[in-house]
Amino acid sequence: MKENPIRSLPGIPVLLGVILLELLCAWAFFVGIQAGMPAAPIAAVVFAALGIFVLIGLYMVEPNQAAVLSLFGKYVGTVKDNGLRWNNPFFGKRKVSQRVRNFESGKLKVNELEGSPIEIAAVIVWQVVDSAEAVYNVDDYESFVHIQSESALRTMATSYPYDQHEDGQVALRSHATEISKHLREELSERLADAGVAVLDARISHLAYAPEIAQAMLQRQQANAIIAARTRIVAGAVGMVEMALAELQKNGVVQLDEERKAQMVSNLLVVLCGERSTQPIVNAGTLY
Numbered sequence: 297m298k299e300n301p302i303r304s305l306p307g308i309p310v311l312l313g314v315i316l317l318e319l320l321c322a323w324a325f326f327v328g329i330q331a332g333m334p335a336a337p338i339a340a341v342v343f344a345a346l347g348i349f350v351l352i353g354l355y356m357v358e359p360n361q362a363a364v365l366s367l368f369g370k371y372v373g374t375v376k377d378n379g380l381r382w383n384n385p386f387f388g389k390r391k392v393s394q395r396v397r398n399f400e401s402g403k404l405k406v407n408e409l410e411g412s413p414i415e416i417a418a419v420i421v422w423q424v425v426d427s428a429e430a431v432y433n434v435d436d437y438e439s440f441v442h443i444q445s446e447s448a449l450r451t452m453a454t455s456y457p458y459d460q461h462e463d464g465q466v467a468l469r470s471h472a473t474e475i476s477k478h479l480r481e482e483l484s485e486r487l488a489d490a491g492v493a494v495l496d497a498r499i500s501h502l503a504y505a506p507e508i509a510q511a512m513l514q515r516q517q518a519n520a521i522i523a524a525r526t527r528i529v530a531g532a533v534g535m536v537e538m539a540l541a542e543l544q545k546n547g548v549v550q551l552d553e554e555r556k557a558q559m560v561s562n563l564l565v566v567l568c569g570e571r572s573t574q575p576i577v578n579a580g581t582l583y
Contacts, residue, residue, distance in 0.1 A: 299428040299491070302365065302373030307354045307380030317347040353385035360395045362427040374427050392427040399442065400500055406450050408468065409457045413505035416453050416468070418479060420445050421496040422487070429491030437490050445497075448482040458504065468502055475499060536560050 321344040328336025357363050357378050365372040365387040375381055376394075383389075398421040408414050422441055424430045430437040453468065456475065460467035466474050476498045483494040540559070 297371070297428050297432045299362075299426045300371070300373045302375060302383075304375045304377055304381040304383050307356075307382045310350065310382040311354060311380070314347045314350055318344055321347070349385055351385075353382045353387070355381055355383075355389050357381055357391075360393065362392045362394055362424075364390045364392055364427050364431045366390075371428060371432060390431055392424055392430055394424050394427065396421060396423045396495060398422070398496075399445075401442075401446050401449060403501055404446060404450060404453070405505055406453045408453060409455060412458060413507070414453065414458055414468075415501065415503050415505055416449060416499060417501035418445070418449050419496075419498050419500045420483065420494065422483075422492050422494050424491055425493045426491030429489065434490045437492065440490050441487060441492055444486040445483060448479065448486055452479050452482055458502075468499070472499065 321340040325337045325340035325344075328334070328340065355363060357375060359378050361376075361378075363375045363381070365375065365383060367384070367387055372387060375383070398419060400419045401417050403415045403417045405413060405415055420441075424437065434440045452475070455478070456466055456468050456471075458468050460470045468475055476496075479499075480494050480497040483497055487494060
């Protein structure tokens with residue numbers, strides 16, 4: 297089922313013509329009665345009824361709206377011309393909005409790739425691009441869009457972990473662009489048969505489920521602390537190596553292995569400590 301554009305007549309000339317016909321019928325009715333000609337009133341009534349029947353073919357089409365026409369259950373075509381239009385009075389007419397629409401899904405509780413329960417919601421921007429498919433391929437295209445959007449969101453959420461635990465791994469929280477692209481592609485595939493195009497799809501809410509939120513927060517804090525400590529230690533070791541190399545290069549002081557070990561220990565304490573160190577002046581020697 298594909299959209300088939302058809303022509304329609306301007307409605308205002310048709311409406312004016314029907315009004316003129318009704319006035320003539322009224323004049324002929326009264327003149328026929330006064331003149332004693334029974335055929336004239338009968339003809340006036342018939343033509344007046346015909347004019348009223350013609351008015352059934354009038355309908356209004358607003359901007360970014362389409363009128364899907366059918367004849368006794370058979371699809372005839374789609375009219376997108378704006379304003380008051382006229383077609384066969386026997387045509388059935390169904391209006392379909394082709395404006396850009398959006399909605400936010402409810403908060404869904406799903407298990408992400410690693411099995412942790414999370415809450416997720418998304419904002420979907422969509423538009424009907426084929427009115428015939430929207431009307432005839434699905435029973436209710438608006439309900440279809442909402443249900444399929446939630447289904448696609450669930451499927452997408454189970455394909456990725458919440459947090460990135462490895463380099464290069466795509467995660468829900470850290471790769472918003474890739475996740476949105478995947479969700480949009482998933483939705484486009486599901487909604488194509490309904491004549492609906494997905495213009496944008498983005499996550500609007502993402503969080504761990506309440507029952508594990510506290511534990512996951514502690515895990516995130518622990519990972520952050522470990523990452524920070526790893527970077528601090530790596531930097532401190534590099535600074536110590538540089539200090540020893542500069543001392544040896546410039547010949548400032550000759551250090552044996554025991555003095556090097558003591559110096560390394562002191563520098564690491566100074567560089568890695570969380571608090572400011574208190575210096576201790578040694579008036580003697582290490583021996």
